[in-house]
Amino acid sequence: xxxxxxxxxxxxxxxxxxxxxxxxxxxxxxxxxxxxxxxxxxxxxxxxxxxxxxxxxxxxxxxxxxxxxxxxxxxxxxxxxxxxxxxxxxxxxxxxxxxxxxxxxxxxxxxxxxxxxxxxxxxxxxxxxxxxxxxxxxxxxxxxxxxxxxxxxxxxxxxxxxxxxxxxxxxxxxxxxxxxxxxxxxxxxxxxxxxxxxxxxxxxxxxxxxxxxxxxxxxxxxxxxxxxxxxxxxxxxxxxxxxxxxxxxxxxxxxxxxxxxxxxxxxxxxxxxxxxxxxxxxxxxxxxxxxxxxxxxxxxxxxxxxxxxxxxxxxxxxxxxxxxxxxxxxxxxxxxxxxxxxxxxxxxxxxxxxxxxxxxxxxxxxxxxxxxxxxxxxxxxxxxxxxxxxxxxxxxxxxxxxxxxxxxxxxxxxxxxxxxxxxxxxxxxxxxxxxxxxxxxxxxxxxxxxxxxxxxxxxxxxxxxxxxxxxxxxxxxxxxxxxxxxxxxxxxxxxx
Amino acid sequence: xxxxxxxxxxxxxxxxxxxxxxxxxxxxxxxxxxxxxxxxxxxxxxxxxxxxxxxxxxxxxxxxxxxxxxxxxxxxxxxxxxxxxxxxxxxxxxxxxxxxxxxxxxxxxxxxxxxxxxxxxxxxxxxxxxxxxxxxxxx
Amino acid sequence: xxxxxxxxxxxxxxxxxxxxxxxxxxxxxxxxxxxxxxxxxxxxxxxxxxxxxxxxxxxxxxxxxxxxxxxxxxxxxxxxxxxxxxxxxxxxxxxxxxxxxxxxxxxxxxxxxxxxxxxxxxxxxxxxxxxxxxxxxxxxxxxxxxxxxxxxxxxxxxxxxxxxxxxxxxxxxxxxxxxxxxxxxxxxxxxxxxxxxxxxxxxxxxxxxxxxxxxxxxxxxxxxxxxxxxxxxxxxxxxxxxxxxxxxxxxxxxxxxxxxxxxxxxxxxxxxxxxxxxxxxxxxxxxxxxxxxxxxxxxxxxxxxxxxxxxxxxxxxxxxxxxxxxxxxxxxxxxxxxxxxxxxxxxxx
Numbered sequence: 004x005x006x007x008x009x010x011x012x013x014x015x016x017x018x019x020x021x022x023x024x025x026x027x028x029x030x031x032x033x034x035x036x037x038x039x040x041x042x043x044x045x046x047x048x049x050x051x052x053x054x055x056x057x058x059x060x061x062x063x064x065x066x067x068x069x070x071x072x073x074x075x076x077x078x079x080x081x082x083x084x085x086x087x088x089x090x091x092x093x094x095x096x097x098x099x100x101x102x103x104x105x106x107x108x109x110x111x112x113x114x115x116x117x118x119x120x121x122x123x124x125x126x127x128x129x130x131x132x133x134x135x136x137x138x139x140x141x142x143x144x145x146x147x148x149x150x151x152x153x154x155x156x157x158x159x160x161x162x163x164x165x166x167x168x169x170x171x172x173x174x175x176x177x178x179x180x181x182x183x184x185x186x187x188x189x190x191x192x193x194x195x196x197x198x199x200x201x202x203x204x205x206x207x208x209x210x211x212x213x214x215x216x217x218x219x220x221x222x223x224x225x226x227x228x229x230x231x232x233x234x235x236x237x238x239x240x241x242x243x244x245x246x247x248x249x250x251x252x253x254x255x256x257x258x259x260x261x262x263x264x265x266x267x268x269x270x271x272x273x274x275x276x277x278x279x280x281x282x283x284x285x286x287x288x289x290x291x292x293x294x295x296x297x298x299x300x301x302x303x304x305x306x307x308x309x310x311x312x313x314x315x316x317x318x319x320x321x322x323x324x325x326x327x328x329x330x331x332x333x334x335x336x337x338x339x340x341x342x343x344x345x346x347x348x349x350x351x352x353x354x355x356x357x358x359x360x361x362x363x364x365x366x367x368x369x370x371x372x373x374x375x376x377x378x379x380x381x382x383x384x385x386x387x388x389x390x391x392x393x394x395x396x397x398x399x400x401x402x403x404x405x406x407x408x409x410x411x412x413x414x415x416x417x418x419x420x421x422x423x424x425x426x427x428x429x430x431x432x433x434x435x436x437x438x439x440x441x442x443x444x445x446x447x448x449x450x451x452x453x454x455x456x457x458x459x460x461x462x463x464x465x466x467x468x469x470x471x472x473x474x475x476x477x478x479x480x481x482x483x484x485x486x487x488x489x490x491x492x493x494x495x496x497x498x499x
Numbered sequence: 500x501x502x503x504x505x506x507x508x509x510x511x512x513x514x515x516x517x518x519x520x521x522x523x524x525x526x527x528x529x530x531x532x533x534x535x536x537x538x539x540x541x542x543x544x545x546x547x548x549x550x551x552x553x554x555x556x557x558x559x560x561x562x563x564x565x566x567x568x569x570x571x572x573x574x575x576x577x578x579x580x581x582x583x584x585x586x587x588x589x590x591x592x593x594x595x596x597x598x599x600x601x602x603x604x605x606x607x608x609x610x611x612x613x614x615x616x617x618x619x620x621x622x623x624x625x626x627x628x629x630x631x632x633x634x635x636x637x638x
Numbered sequence: 639x640x641x642x643x644x645x646x647x648x649x650x651x652x653x654x655x656x657x658x659x660x661x662x663x664x665x666x667x668x669x670x671x672x673x674x675x676x677x678x679x680x681x682x683x684x685x686x687x688x689x690x691x692x693x694x695x696x697x698x699x700x701x702x703x704x705x706x707x708x709x710x711x712x713x714x715x716x717x718x719x720x721x722x723x724x725x726x727x728x729x730x731x732x733x734x735x736x737x738x739x740x741x742x743x744x745x746x747x748x749x750x751x752x753x754x755x756x757x758x759x760x761x762x763x764x765x766x767x768x769x770x771x772x773x774x775x776x777x778x779x780x781x782x783x784x785x786x787x788x789x790x791x792x793x794x795x796x797x798x799x800x801x802x803x804x805x806x807x808x809x810x811x812x813x814x815x816x817x818x819x820x821x822x823x824x825x826x827x828x829x830x831x832x833x834x835x836x837x838x839x840x841x842x843x844x845x846x847x848x849x850x851x852x853x854x855x856x857x858x859x860x861x862x863x864x865x866x867x868x869x870x871x872x873x874x875x876x877x878x879x880x881x882x883x884x885x886x887x888x889x890x891x892x893x894x895x896x897x898x899x900x901x902x903x904x905x906x907x908x909x910x911x912x913x914x915x916x917x918x919x920x921x922x923x924x925x926x927x928x929x930x931x932x933x934x935x936x937x938x939x940x941x942x943x944x945x946x947x948x949x950x951x952x953x954x955x956x957x958x959x960x961x962x963x964x965x966x967x968x969x970x971x972x973x974x975x976x977x978x979x980x981x982x983x984x985x986x987x
Contacts, residue, residue: 039680040633040634040635042680042681043689130862130863133833133834133837133863136834136838137838159528159531159532159535160532162528163525163528163529163532166521166524166525166528167525169521170518170521170522170525173517173518173521176514176742177513177514178827179741179794179795179796179827180794180827180828181827181828181831182794182825182826182827182831183513183514183827184510184511184513184514184795184825185514185741185742185743185795185796186511186514186742187514187742188514188515188518189518196715199711199742199743200709200711200712214566217562218559218562218563220602221555221558221559221561221562221602222554222555222558222559223553223555224555224558225555225558225602225603225604227604268830268834269828269830269831318830322830322833322863323850323853324829324830324833325681325830331679331681332680332681333681334681335679335680335681335682335685335686336681338681338683338686338849338953338954339686339953341952341953341954343849343852343853343885343886345850345851345852345853345854345886346853346854346857346861346863347853347856347857347886348853388603389602390599390600390601390602390603390604390614391599391613391614391617393598393599393602394594394595394596394598394599394602394618395595395617395621397566397594397598398591398594398595398621398622398625399625401569401570401573401587401591402587402625402629402637405587405636405637405638406629406635406636406637408678408708408709408712409635409636409674409706409707409708410635410636410637410638410672410706410708410716411708411712412573412574412638415570415573416570419566419567419570422566423563430547430550445521448517449517449518450827452517453508453513453516453517454826456506456508456516457508457510457513457825458824458835458838458840460505460506460507460508461504461505461506462504462505462506463504510795510825580670581668581670581672581720581722581724581725582668582670582671582672582702582704582724583670634704635704636672636704636706
């Protein structure tokens with residue numbers, strides 16, 4: 004295998020990681036997009052070199068999202084939504100640099116743990132993953148949805164917002180490629196031409212977090228400064244490894260969850276960080292600090308989404324089935340070279356397999372090194388005057404929305420619609436975090452719920468399908484109970 | 500398992516099942532909020548008057564208006580030179596400049612100059628990047 | 639604001655001025671062409687085929703062609719908006735099968751669009767059963783249906799994945815009228831959902847492909863994921879052109895055993911039903927026919943040279959160039975056959 008490790012191979016990994024980080028860090032650009040753009044180049048690079056580039060892009064793209072999430076409160080990619088919950092409050096307190104360092108370290112840990120799991124257990128885990136039928140997958144999604152309650156400051160309104168998110172995500176057709184029947188619902192008459200495909204996630208996301216924030220600032224007359232202080236000002240701003248003390252379980256659990264969500268085909272990448280975050284909050288001794296700038300929240304989110312990277316490769320390389328939208332593109336890289344991916348891939352192509360593991364390892368280390376060094380350049384973003392930064396962000400959001408589905412103008416309008424909605428939502432005291440989580444998980448929740456009943460024909464199947472289902476119910480119950488206890492405590496605290 | 504819990508899903512109408520459930524739950528929760536927060540909701544007219552009174556109308560509505568114009572013109576203009584992304588470039592330059600100067604507090608030459616510089620270089624660089632090296636479709 | 643409006647007006651009039659000569663000279667493909675495809679995946683077979691053709695065509699004509707994976711319904715919309723030849727489309731049999739099955743967003747492509755040349759075939763469409771299934775062949779499956787056994791087939795409804803299932807029902811009807819009732823669809827989504835339906839014992843037969851499922855047919859005894867081919871829908875003549883080494887550990891000769899004539903799913907008692915997934919161009923109906931001629935000629939020259947065939951075969955596609963007129967006649971005849979199959983079984987779905 005070592006003859007594969009050429010200077011070209013290494014520089015493709017590092018270069019890919021760098022480009023990936025940049026894509027991840029620009030709101031509106033995603034890891035998936037970076038991989039899609041570079042896919043055609045890989046034909047001439049050959050398989051191992053091509054994969055080196057794409058895996059670098061993948062790891063970099065997933066990681067870069069934490070930068071705008073922490074510094075601007077705009078998630079750079081869908082999987083860094085939960086990073087904004089604690090990262091941005093930390094920035095506002097003047098702890099931006101510390102938050103960045105925590106996020107980068109957690110990303111590395113998540114990436115390495117998932118890589119280790121991939122390397123050691125890929126085929127075994129794939130066999131376990133196929134035990135998850137529609138029923139278990141629905142319960143996983145349901146479990147992820149329970150985080151809505153934990154994230155709400157007012158539980159009734161929070162849950163309402165989350166269900167509204169699900170409702171909005173169902174607008175359009177019941178997607179045939181996910182198992183639906185292709186029929187329209189919830190589409191007002193006369194709007195079918197635009198709405199038949201529903202709203203895409205990325206424009207909704209950058210509308211809610213990007214445009215809405217710009218509108219809010221415009222509304223209050225663009226006060227000087229970013230609302231965040233210099234990223235080093237805060238008293239507790241100094242970062243030391245000590246902050247990870249007592250967080251080992253959190254890091255391991257979040258990386259594990261991220262990896263496992265990646266392994267389950269069809270559950271979707273964004274669910275990884277959401278589940279990791281909700282677990283961290285449920286099992287934390289200080290759950291009330293989550294959402295106010297709690298380092299453990301950033302750790303969970305970033306370990307979770309980087310955990311995804313190794314996980315999503317498990318079903319790809321041991322079943323030929325992609326674990327998320329980015330790995331779906333990797334299949335293209337294999338078929339371009341005439342290589343089959345399926346259950347025999349690892350055994351038939353040991354060199355390629357080893358090269359991939361090695362590339363992932365280098366990509367993770369390169370990501371860590373580059374991002375750690377670049378922190379002070381990231382921080383420059385905060386020094387750009389807002390009246391220059393905002394129009395440029397908006398322009399980038401337009402590009403992101405327009406190119407995410409390869410040139411559909413309705414996605415740009417979606418950005419505007421949800422920018423306005425996001426602005427309006429805070430006025431109406433609706434909660435944006437549960438809304439976006441409902442929106443992300445809604446379509447999977449639907450398919451797995453309906454298909455469970457369609458296939459098994461009995462409501463009790465949700466409880467009786469397997470021991471996995473029972474375990475998931477226990478987790479769901481714990482999460483809900485945790486939220487209720489927390490909200491009671493919170494209520495008493497504010498009453499007195 | 501009793502017959503009580505059995506359900507049959509007709510595939511042809513299965514697209515309505517989940518939306519119906521979600522709509523129902525949404526309506527119930529909405530009703531609960533309406534009852535619990537009736538006082539706040541009753542006072543919403545005054546609340547919105549306050550919001551409008553405090554609003555920096557020029558910047559807020561200006562940004563919104565400029566965005567609307569920006570989005571509306573991109574495709575028709577780009578249609579003159581199909582598949583070149585020029586619609587994006589031609590619309591972005593004035594948009595970034597206009598929005599930048601609208602949001603800025605100072606509109607003297609010294610403040611407008613950097614905005615002008617960014618509005619020329621930013622969109623041009625991005626347009627070049629996406630059209631040539633990245634080879635993506637822009638309006 | 640004034641500045642903006644003035645700039646835009648100026649830009650617009652300048653644009654109109656520059657555009658004039660371009661429009662009068664539109665006898666051939668413009669310099670910048672957008673090729674939309676009927677799939678949203680940039681890792682799938684439609685994208686790969688289109689990218690191969692786009693690259694060859696762009697090189698040959700010295701123009702830029704961008705492939706945009708916007709999906710069927712957006713692709714048709716984009717094609718309908720533009721008759722200048724700046725937007726072209728590549729898709730496969732789904733374009734008319736979607737219409738035949740009455741799916742939303744599909745119009746009759748033969749009536750509403752101009753059919754362009756065919757470029758390639760993906761010969762991979764296949765049906766599989768679990769490795770430990772009592773059914774060894776299509777013959778077993780159809781006999782089981784005759785004997786009153788329910789056979790559940792996992793498909794994605796409304797197109798390419800369903801047509802083989804319709805053919806199975808039709809064959810059952812021809813062999814023993816009424817037995818088609820015993821072949822029932824399990825409606826699923828992607829390939830991973832279909833595999834999962836088999837492993838969850840929700841389906842007895844699944845639709846799949848040579849490329850995605852071959853490795854599952856090579857797993858040892860006792861692996862619960864194991865599968866075996868029962869039917870490959872491609873024409874004998876198509877499969878004969880595949881590389882002799884076949885796919886993975888299955889040679890072309892072994893693959894041929896699962897296709898007609900060795901494996902017979904009858905169409906009418908005499909002929910066998912076959913289905914090749916063919917990729918072809920679709921154009922705006924009002925596009926200048928001169929552009930269609932230009933594309934036909936260019937492709938004829940490209941296929942003459944022979945390099946494109948190597949790339950296609952390297953990715954397990956079968957080169958399949960037919961100029962527009964022949965392509966249209968061929969696809970229409972194919973559509974008529976499938977329309978009859980679907981009509982024959984429609985009473986018993």
